[in-house]
Amino acid sequence: MRKKLAVVLSLFMVSAVVMAGCSESSSKTEGTSDSGSGNAGKSGAKVQLTAIMVKHPLTKPLAEMEWLKKAEEEAGVEIKWQEITADWGQKKGTMLASGDVPDLFVGPNVITDADFAQFQGLFQDLSDLVNKDAPNVQMMFNAKPETKVIATQPDGKIYGLPKYQRFWPASATRQFINKKWLDNLGLKMPTTWDELFNVLVAFKEKDANGNGDLNDEIPMDWPGGIGGYFNPAVLLGSEGITLSDGSGQGYYVENGKVKNFLIDERFKDLVVFLNKCYAAGLINPEVFTHDYTKYQSIARGTGDMAKVGFTWGWVASDRFGDQVAPQYASMSPLKRSADSNTKLSWSYDYNSLNFGSNMVVMSAKTKNKDAAMKFINKLYDPKVSMQVLFGSLGTNIKDNGDDSYSVLPPTDSKMDPGTWKWTSSMADNGPMYIADALKLNLGKDMSEVLTQSEPLKSALSVSTKTDVFPNLFIKYSTADNSTLSLNNTNLMNLANPKFAQWVTKGGIDAQWDAYVKECQKAGLQQNIEIMQKYYDSFMSKNK
Numbered sequence: 001m002r003k004k005l006a007v008v009l010s011l012f013m014v015s016a017v018v019m020a021g022c023s024e025s026s027s028k029t030e031g032t033s034d035s036g037s038g039n040a041g042k043s044g045a046k047v048q049l050t051a052i053m054v055k056h057p058l059t060k061p062l063a064e065m066e067w068l069k070k071a072e073e074e075a076g077v078e079i080k081w082q083e084i085t086a087d088w089g090q091k092k093g094t095m096l097a098s099g100d101v102p103d104l105f106v107g108p109n110v111i112t113d114a115d116f117a118q119f120q121g122l123f124q125d126l127s128d129l130v131n132k133d134a135p136n137v138q139m140m141f142n143a144k145p146e147t148k149v150i151a152t153q154p155d156g157k158i159y160g161l162p163k164y165q166r167f168w169p170a171s172a173t174r175q176f177i178n179k180k181w182l183d184n185l186g187l188k189m190p191t192t193w194d195e196l197f198n199v200l201v202a203f204k205e206k207d208a209n210g211n212g213d214l215n216d217e218i219p220m221d222w223p224g225g226i227g228g229y230f231n232p233a234v235l236l237g238s239e240g241i242t243l244s245d246g247s248g249q250g251y252y253v254e255n256g257k258v259k260n261f262l263i264d265e266r267f268k269d270l271v272v273f274l275n276k277c278y279a280a281g282l283i284n285p286e287v288f289t290h291d292y293t294k295y296q297s298i299a300r301g302t303g304d305m306a307k308v309g310f311t312w313g314w315v316a317s318d319r320f321g322d323q324v325a326p327q328y329a330s331m332s333p334l335k336r337s338a339d340s341n342t343k344l345s346w347s348y349d350y351n352s353l354n355f356g357s358n359m360v361v362m363s364a365k366t367k368n369k370d371a372a373m374k375f376i377n378k379l380y381d382p383k384v385s386m387q388v389l390f391g392s393l394g395t396n397i398k399d400n401g402d403d404s405y406s407v408l409p410p411t412d413s414k415m416d417p418g419t420w421k422w423t424s425s426m427a428d429n430g431p432m433y434i435a436d437a438l439k440l441n442l443g444k445d446m447s448e449v450l451t452q453s454e455p456l457k458s459a460l461s462v463s464t465k466t467d468v469f470p471n472l473f474i475k476y477s478t479a480d481n482s483t484l485s486l487n488n489t490n491l492m493n494l495a496n497p498k499f500a501q502w503v504t505k506g507g508i509d510a511q512w513d514a515y516v517k518e519c520q521k522a523g524l525q526q527n528i529e530i531m532q533k534y535y536d537s538f539m540s541k542n543k
Helices: 011-021 040-045 066-075 088-098 113-118 127-133 135-143 145-151 179-184 193-205 232-239 265-279 292-299 316-327 350-354 369-379 382-390 417-424 444-452 478-505 508-521 524-541
Strands: 032-036 047-054 077-084 104-106 160-164 174-178 218-220 251-254 257-260 308-313 328-330 355-362 397-399 404-407 439-441
Touching (some): 066 369, 066 382, 113 478, 127 369, 135 145, 145 355, 174 179, 193 265, 232 265, 251 524, 265 478, 292 308, 292 316, 308 316, 316 328, 350 355, 355 369, 369 382, 382 397, 382 417, 417 444, 478 508, 478 524
Parallel strands (some): 218 308
Antiparallel strands (some): 032 077, 160 355, 174 328, 397 404
């Protein structure tokens, strides 16, 4: 859901844009915009702050968010926002190296624990400020002690504040197939990889959508890449591997042992299957080049004519749009083969969906830290937080007048609730505390996601003690953080292009052994040993 748009910038231009965005300049570049959501005409008594928000490409300008204007007003601040939707990783490196940073960074892990380790002294320890100026944050820490665990570094300092949003299911990813296409062709719901392959061949060859064009169906699609949400890596659950929180870099836990699927023979089997599908023309040929926006728009078809047969997504209305969503069914995990007795699993993402780390970070150079903290505290007021997530009261949320609230449907009847949420507010990318006591009736997409998660229920009955890596709750030392970050960069620079190559062109059998050795040389085994040490320590304290 958070795929970045492809924008190429030279380091010189990145530096110039970033410094401009943190000043009063109005310079702009693709993927960034500047806005002041405070009322400049009344800014005499207000504290002026600068901030960067890394937001979803769909999200409207922050200046148009009424709840945010009000939060700034009540906190006595006026914020000059720089809004970034693309290539934050490239922009960030240049900015942090220069030391020319804004007062606040907002967004999920926009500044990471590894950044805290590498750029010591650049970020503000919030511990004292939370105690003095942030009763809402303290309330979250008290009600949800795990949020304080997420926030606290090994030395006891707090540089980034987490979020708690409460409503989300145990997995981000559901598996969808076009049931109408199955019915049109007289096919049964596939239950194994081989059955899926045969169904996808029929989708390609037999005019599944019935419009007379044999070439407009896309049997399988995903948003590219090797791991993360909405990705075929979840098919590793067919072979007993429990992913967690997207497993974007391949790490998982099996019977208490930290492993990485990138060098697992079961991953090799999956790549062979995907290459078989690609060679048969069953996978979108743009799978490794399209961006998330294109991935979404293709699946929404044309009118009531669907384009995609089998894919992964958050919820049907979000993935396909309201018009063609009724054609799709949520599927149970597939067996590897008909004779397989392996216990099926899936991706357990509860922690990363309902919690988040480093959602807001303050610069140590911020001149008025008390004012900045008062604004942050305002975001963690549960009634403000629900607007951070779903949008402003009146437009997006109804006050029922009895101390309860209801998320309203989109004002545009053609828009699905998921798109409405991401368009209207910071959504999942914002700092928030949705208290358990807050009475909020959810929109139809949230009831939909719970219903469509039912086929995954058995596969998600995993042991969080032995088969889930508690990534959000583990804090590494500065040295180990640096080692993990460097090794993971080297690992993914090797694994990502190999995955794309093997899926589209084959060759994994001949190259596998050499590839595994290269992964180890990139530091994979060292990372596993570090993570195992921290995992064992965490589990011993949380039996």
